[in-house]
Amino acid sequence: MKKAVLAGISLKNAPKQFASVFAETKALCEACNLEVVGEISQQSRSMDQRTAFRQGKIQELAALVKATDADLIVFHNPLPIQVSERISSLCGVNVIDRTSLILDIFASRARSKAATLQVEMARLQYDLPRILHETADQSGHERGGSAYNRGAGEMRSDLVARQYGGRIAALKKELQKIEKQRWQDERRRTRTLMRRVALVGYTNAGKSSLMNRMIAMSTMQGRTVREEDMLFATLDTSVRMIAYGQRKFLLYDTVGFVSDLPHTLIDAFKSTLDAARDADLLVHVADASDPACTDKIAITEETLQEIGAGNIEVLRVYNKCDLLEDDSHIDGLKISCRTGAGMDIFMHELLARLYPKEESALILLPYDRIAMIDMYKTAVEMTILENREEGMLISLKGPARYIAAFRNYRIKEIEE
Numbered sequence: 001m002k003k004a005v006l007a008g009i010s011l012k013n014a015p016k017q018f019a020s021v022f023a024e025t026k027a028l029c030e031a032c033n034l035e036v037v038g039e040i041s042q043q044s045r046s047m048d049q050r051t052a053f054r055q056g057k058i059q060e061l062a063a064l065v066k067a068t069d070a071d072l073i074v075f076h077n078p079l080p081i082q083v084s085e086r087i088s089s090l091c092g093v094n095v096i097d098r099t100s101l102i103l104d105i106f107a108s109r110a111r112s113k114a115a116t117l118q119v120e121m122a123r124l125q126y127d128l129p130r131i132l133h134e135t136a137d138q139s140g141h142e143r144g145g146s147a148y149n150r151g152a153g154e155m156r157s158d159l160v161a162r163q164y165g166g167r168i169a170a171l172k173k174e175l176q177k178i179e180k181q182r183w184q185d186e187r188r189r190t191r192t193l194m195r196r197v198a199l200v201g202y203t204n205a206g207k208s209s210l211m212n213r214m215i216a217m218s219t220m221q222g223r224t225v226r227e228e229d230m231l232f233a234t235l236d237t238s239v240r241m242i243a244y245g246q247r248k249f250l251l252y253d254t255v256g257f258v259s260d261l262p263h264t265l266i267d268a269f270k271s272t273l274d275a276a277r278d279a280d281l282l283v284h285v286a287d288a289s290d291p292a293c294t295d296k297i298a299i300t301e302e303t304l305q306e307i308g309a310g311n312i313e314v315l316r317v318y319n320k321c322d323l324l325e326d327d328s329h330i331d332g333l334k335i336s337c338r339t340g341a342g343m344d345i346f347m348h349e350l351l352a353r354l355y356p357k358e359e360s361a362l363i364l365l366p367y368d369r370i371a372m373i374d375m376y377k378t379a380v381e382m383t384i385l386e387n388r389e390e391g392m393l394i395s396l397k398g399p400a401r402y403i404a405a406f407r408n409y410r411i412k413e414i415e416e
């Protein structure tokens with residue numbers, strides 16, 4: 001296991017907040033198989049332009065690296081390339097930042113082809129400016145003022161940029177192909193007008209555990225998903241059909257959020273997050289036992305805005321309530337995926353949100369419109385009452401917007 005010294009600067013956060021995000025970076029190190037052998041942080045209004053830490057502190061960092069025999073420094077804050085290089089040469093070990101750490105975790109977790117390609121793309125996008133900087137630097141050393149060499153250096157930078165650009169373009173193309181296939185599968189599903197629910201929330205909150213609970217409650221069999229006590233256990237969207245009572249809906253498990261989720265990753269995981277963006281209802285899973293629960297809720301809400309899912313209705317649930325001695329301070333739905341407590345109430349609330357404003361109608365559907373039955377059967381409850389000469393007499397119950405599709409065939413409205 002590699003040994004790392006964790007370094008960070010508290011710039012604007014309150015001390016308590018910083019302690020919590022700094023601890024999270026430590027958890028990310030562990031998720032990345034790094035042993036944190038030393039920690040060093042500083043409160044400062046701004047970052048030193050040359051070495052991030054100020055004079056005395058940077059020497060303290062170098063001494064700590066030496067004393068702990070660390071293999072690398074993980075910097076909590078994002079660093080400009082020149083700064084991380086300077087720290088690296090002052091301390092004699094490699095320096096990586098939090099973004100790079102998250103990229104490494106994603107790379108080690110990616111299983112499906114799409115996730116692997118998306119992670120590779122995010123990595124290339126992150127690395128490109130760094131590689132270009134290095135190439136420019138090298139050619140600067142070789143340059144020696146000769147116009148010929150300068151040209152060669154620029155050409156090398158161009159070449160690197162083109163190679164990376166080429167690979168990124170190839171990845172994009174391949175991903176688009178996968179995306180298209182996924183979209184076709186999706187279309188086959190949505191032809192049935194099935195409602196969609198996406199589980200969202202901070203990483204490790206219990207989204208996959210909740211999915212498994214709901215699969216267990218469903219009258220339809222479905223494979224369980226992986227749940228584990230580690231950050232970013234889920235990288236691919238899984239989807240399962242859930243049947244509960246008379247209702248069926250599609251349930252999506254999504255990748256967890258984290259504070260300062262690198263933008264390249266948000267971009268790369270757009271398709272994973274599409275499930276959230278296209279949902280009729282989001283279930284926001286929060287970990288009630290986490291002291292930083294409120295902050296993490298805020299980060300999840302911000303991220304949802306950022307990915308364009310800010311307008312979708314959200315049902316928030318507080319999970320892991322079994323770990324709390326007293327949960328009376330929580331104002332909201334309380335559940336435990338471990339014990340199953342609160343699950344019935346949660347499911348009831350979910351269905352109430354998913355099928356608001358039910359309407360009933362009695363229709364006489366002409367025989368040449370019979371295809372509509374197939375189209376709407378999962379979204380609308382239908383009872384065929386009679387076969388008449390002009391068509392079928394059917395009683396409908398379901399969401400107003402679907403009932404509206406039958407308006408031409410209504411014969412009498414039933415008051416609810």
Ligand SMILES: Nc1nc2c(ncn2[C@@H]2O[C@H](COP(=O)(O)OP(=O)(O)OP(=O)(O)O)[C@@H](O)[C@H]2O)c(=O)[nH]1
Nearest residue numbers: 204205206207208209228229232233234256337338
């Ligand atoms: N005590 C307790 N532990 C829980 C509960 N729900 C989930 N866990 C545990 O919390 C850890 C994370 O659960 P996951 O379901 O994998 O969390 P996730 O939100 O899917 O996490 P990522 O996929 O990494 O974003 C696992 O070790 C679960 O066993 C709960 O109600 N109580």
Ligand SMILES: [Mg+2]
Nearest residue numbers: 207208233234
């Ligand atoms: Mg998960």
